[in-house]
Amino acid sequence: MPTVTGDPPLAHLGQADRTRLRNALHTASLDLLAPVYLNQADATFDDALATYMLCSVTTSDDAHHKYLPHRLACFFFLVQQLQLNILPEGISAEEKEERRRLWWNAYIVDKHSSFSFNMRPTLAESECRFIHRPCRDEIWENDKDFVDEETERPQGLGYEVLSLDWCGIFVALAAILSDLLEYHYLLQHPTFSTKTDLLSVLRSTLEHNMATFEKSVRELHVRKMRASRAGASAAISVMVWDAGQLRDLDTEFPSEPKLLLYAWHMLHCMYTLLYGKLDPVDIFQDTEWLLSNDFLLAAEHADKCTKVTVQILRLDPKLQCCYRMFGTYFLHSSFIFLVLARKLRQSADDYILNSCRTYLRTLEAFAATVNIKYQKTFARVLQDTISKCVEAQNQQQQLPDGSRIVAAPADDWLDPEILNYRWTAGHGGLWNGEMGRQSEAKNRRL
Known part of the structure; x- marks a missing residue:
């Protein structure tokens, strides 16, 4: 679990010792929770909390990651069984x-896991209608006796950020993601996919809600900066939001800028999904979309994702702040540059290749922090893409003036390993063959 100072837990232990300790704690926790999972004992709040921790902390390698969807199902079942969205009388x-x-x-976890594993969400928005938003972290983590101030907080979901902390930011982002996933489900629906007026209204609504999120974050940050300047003699730098690039982050709030960076990346990734597609193969094959204005909008936000990723690597080089959620958004934000590099080959410019290199560095940082196969797979695909593009460019430069190199057909160029990770009907996103579903044939071509 994260420490109060933000330093990695058990930093004094080596990787092997930490792995052994984590596995021992993981086994002991499952043994204690077994009666609850087998319906041999009544569930408690602590059981739900422990299951949440198992889903969030102990699934950072392939040995545990393959069980994640099943443990998430247990977690959501316990949350609904305990009716945590209904606060009983008589408790403190x-x-x-x-x-x-x-x-x-x-x-938050329900919407993110639905996105990661191409599933329908479990928790409905209607179940959130009468429960207040969480209090600010600074109040919850204060040593003083907790005083409930729920009347000052809104009930239900909303897209406006009320505090620059975990729940304040990611509840609103999860609400946007939930609407975005529903929008893509309707695009695939046999009846509603033909209702262009309905889809246009939904898209405009999503754009409005995302703009509300963006505006509220900016305003809260500016307000906090002004308050900080009033109470501090030292000058505090201002966060730069233009073009999705955040730099000169505040030293006074070491935990806040990290969350804002990750949240800003996720927001721009959602824009790429709004104007684009969930599935990398669909991106590769849909020539009409690649020539449309929507592609330009999606590529613009993918570029912003790249710039924010650079800042994330600078501020959090080991990706320890928010790697579980960031991993899925990061991959989706890279699909456009991967496809462009695959299609253009020797015509791919330095900008596209440098973006791919940024994503490759990020995947290498993931591999150093966690041990999950899909990240290594995408790293290999990106490395192969960059190498072939550079090789094609070098061959072209070595040819005599006036001669042209003939490129291989683009349809053969999307790596078959990508076919294990699909976001279309009948596929499980990042829950691939090793996680219990039949994987695609390795030799399959588009």
């Missing part, structure tokens, strides 16, 4: 806030 303000915070974290 602190117990109410504990239930409230775990419910909202379950909502």
Whole structure:
């Protein structure tokens, strides 16, 4: 679990010792939770909290990652069985806030896992209507006795960020993601996919909600900076939002800029999904979309994702702040540059290749922090793409003036390993063959 200072836990231990300790704690936790999972004992709040921790912390390698969808199903079942969205009478303000915070974290994880594994969400928006938003982290983590201030907080979902902390930021982002996934499901629906007026209204609504999120984050950050300047003699730098690039981050709030960077990357990734597609093969094959204005909009936000990724690597080089959620968004934000490099080959310019190199460095940082196969797979695909583009460019430069190199057909150029990770009907996103589903043939070509 994260420490108060933000330093890695058990930093004094080597990687092998940390792995052994983590596995021992993981086994002991599962043994204690087995009666609950087998319906041999009544579930408690602590059981739901422990399952949440198992889903969030102990699934960072392939040995545990393949069980993640099943453990998430157990977690959502416990959350609904305990009715954490309904606060009973007679419990303390602190117990109410504990239930409230775990419910909202379950909502965040539900939407993110649905996106990661191409599933329909479990928790419905209607279940959130009458539960207040969590309090600010600075209040919850204060040593003083907790006083419930729920009347000052809105009930239900919203797209406006009320505090620059985990729940304040990611509850709103999860609400946007939920709407975005529903929009893509309707695009694939046999009836509603033909209702262009309906889809246009939904898209405009999503754009409005995302703009609301963006505006509220900017305003909260500026307000906090002004308050900081008033109380500090030293000058505090201003966060730069233009072009999605955040730099000169505040030293006074070491944990806040990291969350804002990750959130800003996720927001721009959602824009690429709004104007583009969930599935990398669809991106590769849809020539009409690649020639449309929507592609230009999606590529613009993919570029912003790249710039934010550079800042994330600078501020959090080991990706320890938010790697579980960032991993899925990061891959989706890279698909456009991967496809462009694959299609253009020797015509791919330095800008496209440098973006691919940025994503490759990020994947290498992931591999150093966690041990999950899909990240290594995409790293190999990116490395192969960059190498072939550079090789094709070198061959072209070595040819006599006036001669042209004939490129191989583009249709053969999307690596077959990508076919294990699909976001279309019948596929499981990042839950591939090694995680219990039949994988695509390795030799398959588009």
